[in-house]
């Protein structure tokens with residue numbers, strides 16, 4: 581039996597072309613992808629969950645089969661709530677591997693019915709992370725090819741000199 585729906589969880593603070601690439605390639609495998617924006621991150625986010633959800637929605641509005649939502653609490657509980665058994669994650673450099681392996685293992689332990697599926701990042705986006713994007717944008721560097729247009733605009737607003745005191 582194939583899997584029809586996958587949940588793609590993450591911080592998405594903010595969504596990058598690397599994330600979009602995983603979503604688009606995920607749609608080749610799954611009929612529906614629920615992008616689930618985590619609320620309970622230990623990192624202090626730049627954008628609120630609502631802002632992050634809106635930015636993703638605006639960035640994927642031309643694609644069929646993508647739903648964007650926030651979630652709180654344990655990912656496995658959220659999956660049970662929406663009746664989905666598959667977690668989709670992207671894998672970048674080797675440095676992602678250990679962390680992703682730990683999380684996938686823990687989720688499988690919490691709920692053995694859950695399967696985590698990894699898609700390798702495209703080489704174009706191998707080195708992109710939300711944190712590097714934020715660093716570059718903060719100091720006015722050009723990130724236009726690395727993030728969707730709504731994110732580029734939102735970062736300009738966030739880091740506009742008038743707002744930085």
Ligand code: ADP
Nearest residue numbers: 589590591592593598599669670671701705708
């Ligand atoms: P988290 O805080 O859960 O790691 P992120 O928003 O950083 O949230 O990442 C969400 C998922 O997207 C993770 O599986 C991560 O490996 C993947 N990802 C992040 N950046 C990229 C990228 N440039 N290419 C492919 N996958 C990526």
